[in-house]
Amino acid sequence: MIDIKLIRENSELIKENIKKKGQKEKLHLVDDIKKKDEEWRKIKIEADKLRARRNNVSEQINKAKENPNRGRCAYWATLPN
Numbered sequence: 001m002i003d004i005k006l007i008r009e010n011s012e013l014i015k016e017n018i019k020k021k022g023q024k025e026k027l028h029l030v031d032d033i034k035k036k037d038e039e040w041r042k043i044k045i046e047a048d049k050l051r052a053r054r055n056n057v058s059e060q061i062n063k064a065k066e067n068p069n070r071g072r073c074a075y076w077a078t079l080p081n
Contacts, residue, residue, distance in 0.1 A: 008034065008037065014030050015030050
C-alpha cells in the first residue's frame with residue numbers, strides 16, 4: 001500500500017513507477033486519489049470547525065446553567081435572527 005503522504009508530495013514519481021511496470025491504465029488513479037484526498041481534507045477542516053463551534057456552544061450553555069441570573073448566554077446574542 002502506498003502512503004497518502006507520498007502520493008501528495010510525489011505523485012509524478014508514482015506515475016513514473018506505474019509506467020515502468022506497464023500498468024498505464026492505472027495512471028488516472030493517482031490523480032483520482034489525490035483529488036479525493038484534497039476533498040476529504042477540506043471536509044475534515046469543516047467538520048473540525050463545526051465541532052469546535054459545538055464545543056463552544058456547549059461551554060456557553062454550561063456557564064449559563066451555573067449562573068441562572070445571567071440571562072441569555074453571550075453566544076446566542078451573536079447569532080443572526
